[in-house]
Amino acid sequence: MSTSSAQEARQAVGRKLRDLRKRAGLTVTGLGVRCGWHHSKTSRIENGRTAPSVTDIRLWCQACDASDEVEGLLSKVLAAEEMYTEWRHRVRSGMKHLQGASVSLFDRTRLFRVYSSTLVPGLLQTEGYASALLTTIAAFREVPVADGPGAAAARVERSRIIHEAGRRIVLLVEESALRHQIGAAEAMAAQLGHLLAAGALPAVSLGIIPHSTPERRHWPVETFHMYDDRLVSIELLSARVRITQPAEVSVYLNAFERLRSMAVYGADARALIVQAIGALR
Known part of the structure; x- marks a missing residue:
């Protein structure tokens, strides 16, 4: 589904999170340290390969001193994941x-x-x-x-x-x-x-x-x-x-x-x- 709307929406969320990290002056590794996860997870989220959880979004925004962005990002994540819904869950x-x-x-x-x-x-x-x-x-x-x-x-x-x-x-x-x-x-x-x-x-x-x-x-x-x-x-x-x-x-x-x-x-x-x-x- 790399060309689907769902993947594109997930990538858009990743780009927004990357912008927040860079605006805060943090490296991929630095953000990982603040959030308590490996730097590879940061890269996966920013590139749209992994969907961030609610906790991930909150920790990310807290680390970047951008707590006012949480709700907007959560709504975008929800919209992205709803585009592609596995039948076994439905x-x-x-x-x-x-x-x-x-x-x-x-x-x-x-x-x-x-x-x-x-x-x-x-x-x-x-x-x-x-x-x-x-x-x-x-x-x-x-x-x-x-x-x-x-x-x-x-x-x-x-x-x-x-x-x-x-x-x-x-x-x-x-x-x-x-x-x-x-x-x-x-x-x-x-x-x-x-x-x-x-x-x-x-x-x-x-x-x-x-x-x-x-x-x-x-x-x-x-x-x-x-x-x-x-x-x-x-x-x-x-x-x-x-x-x-x-x-x-x-x-x-x-x-x-x-x-x-x-x-x-x-x-x-x-x-x-x-x-x-x-x-x-």
Whole structure:
């Protein structure tokens, strides 16, 4: 993740701490002596290789006679570490609890943009599809309580936001996402049938990028969610990455628009969904 927003934010904290040390006239070794740690730790923190703890920040600022900088630095450290959150920490309280963690973010968002190369987006998942998917994820991540069905119900409840006035939901999926069978054939058929209905909702724009798209303007990328123009969330196998830096958000917005230009809508999109239903065994 050396090029991620999280790493860049951590490096920015390190630069600020380095500036404080130099302003205080301390060497790397001198700061280490005052704080009671080896000088190599100072270097790791300043270069963004190690995230400083709350105690580290307080000791550092005390050593540099800059106690007024503590709170500002602590908020920056917290923001940096929240950008990259390991799944094993997030799922400790169960998959159902995890679904509820995004409710406030959903409530604040007016424009949702989602690109998915592999799965039906969560906002349009049926309970059967979501249950099969989340049960598999829970088993893979060794969640103590196999709460896939409960998490699925919470996800569907959260998705009711697509019916609320004042929201706009723009969803792009690769055609392959219609073909990956999640759960039993009956659950998959119900999911695809739901897409036919959901695509007609006034607030929803559902685009499908066909396999046969000639000379693609953009290659398939990782699934990502955009919340208004302020946050991009990327769910990796091992972690979730949250991007808030405007320059990086713009990169994903540019990619989204290029992908959207290749998608088909309306009758053409429905035809691809019907074909996927017909291919189920």
